[in-house]
Amino acid sequence: MATEPLRALLSVWHKEAVVPLAQRIHALGGELWASAGTAHFLQTQANLPVRSVEELTGFGELLGGRVKTLHPAIFAGLLARPEDPLPAHIPRWNLVAVELYPFDRNAENWVELIDIGGVSLLRAAAKNFAAVWAVPGPDSYEPALAELDQYGGLPPEPVRFAYAAKAFQHCARYDSQIAGGFYAQPEGQLVAPLRYGENPHQSAFFLGALPQAIGGKPLSYNNLLDLEVGLRIVSSWPKPACAILKHTQPCGAAYADWPEEAYRRALAADPIAAYGGIVACNFPITRAWAEQTKGHFIEVLAAPSFTPEALEWLQAHKQATLVPISLAPAAWEVRSAIGGILWQQPHLADEPTEDLDLRWAARLLRALYSNAIVLVAEGQLIAAASGCTSRIEAVRLAVERAKQTPWPSEKLLLASDGFFPFTDSLELIQEAGIRRVAVPPGGKRQPEIEAFAQKRDICLTFLAYRHFRH
Numbered sequence: 001m002a003t004e005p006l007r008a009l010l011s012v013w014h015k016e017a018v019v020p021l022a023q024r025i026h027a028l029g030g031e032l033w034a035s036a037g038t039a040h041f042l043q044t045q046a047n048l049p050v051r052s053v054e055e056l057t058g059f060g061e062l063l064g065g066r067v068k069t070l071h072p073a074i075f076a077g078l079l080a081r082p083e084d085p086l087p088a089h090i091p092r093w094n095l096v097a098v099e100l101y102p103f104d105r106n107a108e109n110w111v112e113l114i115d116i117g118g119v120s121l122l123r124a125a126a127k128n129f130a131a132v133w134a135v136p137g138p139d140s141y142e143p144a145l146a147e148l149d150q151y152g153g154l155p156p157e158p159v160r161f162a163y164a165a166k167a168f169q170h171c172a173r174y175d176s177q178i179a180g181g182f183y184a185q186p187e188g189q190l191v192a193p194l195r196y197g198e199n200p201h202q203s204a205f206f207l208g209a210l211p212q213a214i215g216g217k218p219l220s221y222n223n224l225l226d227l228e229v230g231l232r233i234v235s236s237w238p239k240p241a242c243a244i245l246k247h248t249q250p251c252g253a254a255y256a257d258w259p260e261e262a263y264r265r266a267l268a269a270d271p272i273a274a275y276g277g278i279v280a281c282n283f284p285i286t287r288a289w290a291e292q293t294k295g296h297f298i299e300v301l302a303a304p305s306f307t308p309e310a311l312e313w314l315q316a317h318k319q320a321t322l323v324p325i326s327l328a329p330a331a332w333e334v335r336s337a338i339g340g341i342l343w344q345q346p347h348l349a350d351e352p353t354e355d356l357d358l359r360w361a362a363r364l365l366r367a368l369y370s371n372a373i374v375l376v377a378e379g380q381l382i383a384a385a386s387g388c389t390s391r392i393e394a395v396r397l398a399v400e401r402a403k404q405t406p407w408p409s410e411k412l413l414l415a416s417d418g419f420f421p422f423t424d425s426l427e428l429i430q431e432a433g434i435r436r437v438a439v440p441p442g443g444k445r446q447p448e449i450e451a452f453a454q455k456r457d458i459c460l461t462f463l464a465y466r467h468f469r470h
Contacts, residue, residue, distance in 0.1 A: 004154050006030030007091055009053070009078075011118055012099035015041035017138045021097060022048055024148050033091065035117075056091070070117050078124040082131055094154055096125035097135040097144070100170075103177050114178055122167045129164035130157060136170040197221045214311065216300070216321030222247075223278065223300050223321070229367050230280030231302065231327035232348070237282055237363075239356075239379075242266040245278040250367050252277075254380040255360060259283045260292055265380045267296065278302070282326075285310045293318070349465050358438055358461065361415035365467035372417040372469070373398040375434075377407050391418060395425045399432045409433030417467040419443045423452045430456045440466040 008025050012018045015038055022032055022042055032050040034042060039052040057071040077091050086092065100122075101115040125134035133154060135144045140163065147155045154160075195218055197204035204221040211227070213219050219227075226245040234241040237255055242262040244252035251273035254265035259281065267274055278300045279293075285301070287309035293301075294317065302323040306314070314322060333346040351362040357376050364374045368386035373394040375382045382405055385397035395416075402412060412434050419442040420426060426449065429437060437453065438461040453460035 004094065006095055006153055007033070007093050008095040008097065009033045009074075009093045009121070010038050010042070010050075010097045011035040011121060012038050012097065012138075013101055014099060014138065015045070018042075018097060018099070018141065019046045021135070021141045021144060022046065022050070024145055025095065028148065028153050030095070030153070031091075033093070056089070070120065075120070075124055078121065078132060079128050080131070081128070092131075093125075094131060095133045095135065096121055097141070098122045098125075099137045100174055103174065103181065110181060115174070119171050119174065122171055126164035126167035129160045133160045134163050134167040136163070136167040140166065194218070194224075195220045211302075211323050211325045213300075214306075214322040214324070215315050216319055219300070219321060219323070226278040227280065227300065227302055227323065227325070228327075230278055231325065232346075233363050233367050234280050234282040235327045237360075240283045241281070243280045243367075244269075244274045245280065246273050246276075249369070249386060250364055250381060250384070252381060253360075253364055255356070256379055259286075259289050263289065263292065269381045269383075271296075285314075287313050290314050347465075347467070347469070352464055357413050358415070358463075361413055361438060362463060362465070362467055365415055365417040366469055368417070368469060370417050370468045370470060372467070373414060375399075375402045375412045375414050377411045377413065382407050382412060391416065391420065392422075392425050392428065395428050399428060399434070402434075403432070410435055412436065413438065415439070415463070417469070419446065420449050421445065423449060426452055426456070426458060430458060435459055437461070438463055442466075 006025050006028060008030055010018055010022060010032065011034060019042070023046065026032060026048055032042065032048060033053060034050050036052050036054055039050045042048045042050045053074060056073050073090050076086060077093050078096065080086050080092055098118045098121050100118045101113045103113050122134055122136055125132040135141065147159060192206045192210040194204040194206055196202055198221060206224065211219065225248050229248050230243045230245045233243040233250060233253055239255045239257065240259040240262045241255040242253070243250050244266050252266040252269035254262050254269070256262040256265060274296065276297050276299050279298050279302070281303040283303065284305045284307065285303045286307050290310045290313050298318065298320040300321045300323060302325050304326045305324050306322060311322070314320065330346055333344050335342045347366050351359045353359060357379065360379060361374050361376045364376070364381055364384065365372050368374065368384060371388045371391045371394040372384070372386040374384045375398055383398050383401035385394040385401070388394035388397065409432055413436040414429055414434050415438040419440050421443050422445060426437070435457065436459050441462045443449070450460060
């Protein structure tokens with residue numbers, strides 16, 4: 001049997017559901033406290049001796065009930081460790097049962113249904129699980145009754161730890177529902193509606209500061225995905241750089257000493273694929289630069305700025321959506337998966353080398369889907385293969401595409417986003433006459449790979465980072 005007497009704090013939405021739990025706590029000699037509404041219900045409908053937190057705080061509900069339990073005297077009793085001294089009038093609670101307001105985005109005045117005090121009570125109790133038992137909502141009442149019967153009162157710390165985890169999960173799920181309510185709000189400043197999602201029958205919204213577009217069509221879901229990748233390629237590059245995107249993949253990319261040359265070389269990589277693409281640049285767009293795009297259908301053109309003369313020419317001769325934007329690196333990258341959210345630090349690390357072509361190849365790799373291979377020469381993307389299910393397949397495709405270009409093989413640098421597990425990829429590379437190769441280190445056969453490269457006169461460089469993109 002438990003030796004520590006129970007002192008419970010109850011604050012619930014559906015009062016009748018908590019009655020059996022309150023009755024059992026009372027039967028075990030526990031002391032009952034509750035928020036004003038819950039205390040009144042248990043006193044009048046269940047005939048239980050319940051003290052209202054108003055006795056402790058000295059005030060009733062404020063702001064029409066929006067403030068009931070948010071008070072230092074309440075939270076001190078929840079967060080106090082056994083060794084912490086407390087004033088005599090502040091009770092130490094060791095059981096907290098809370099049912100949050102049922103959030104309903106479709107209800108009138110739905111913002112008023114966002115629970116503040118209840119979430120705070122649960123989080124405080126769960127944080128101090130070493131001394132407090134957090135019971136989150138009606139789904140936990142019946143298991144809590146079983147724990148009370150088994151232990152005759154407060155359960156041991158491992159049980160309280162499990163309930164604390166459940167309480168935090170409960171709060172996270174509740175916050176997710178609220179966030180979903182805001183996301184579904186198509187008006188106002190929080191969410192901007194997009195034309196559609198990946199396909200016309202899918203609705204889509206953008207949460208955040210949507211870039212201000214000039215002319216053309218409004219930015220679409222797919223446009224924004226392309227822009228993210230393109231701007232990551234060219235952003236902060238030390239020379240004028242231009243990337244042309246199709247389906248979030250670079251089909252052309254180059255850097256040069258002059259903006260016009262960067263564009264010409266990026267377009268030369270694959271003029272056919274570049275039709276209808278997204279173009280991202282890291283330099284201001286001038287009229288001279290804009291005029292050379294004549295004949296190239298561009299859906300979106302993004303750059304740090306546009307001169308007035310460039311804007312005049314582009315708006316007169318093109319239907320492109322113009323986006324003045326420079327990408328500031330985000331602290332986190334967020335994606336959805338199996339009904340949840342994945343968070344990771346974005347991959348923004350450049351290869352620590354003075355070899356600009358090697359650094360450029362690595363930037364292109366991190367913009368391609370794995371398995372990925374790129375071939376570059378003198379700052380230009382020559383050929384690439386991505387999204388392949390085997391690395392040798394990616395090598396074969398990229399090498400065959402490079403053969404269709406006028407570039408001599410000895411000038412090419414081939415880079416891979418992952419290590420070569422076997423020498424077969426290097427055999428294909430050697431047969432194509434390519435002598436410069438860069439891969440991340442790793443694999444059981446790395447010594448064999450190094451020996452093969454040395455024997456076949458291939459300059460093999462090991463990258464500092466792996467550059468997977470899934």
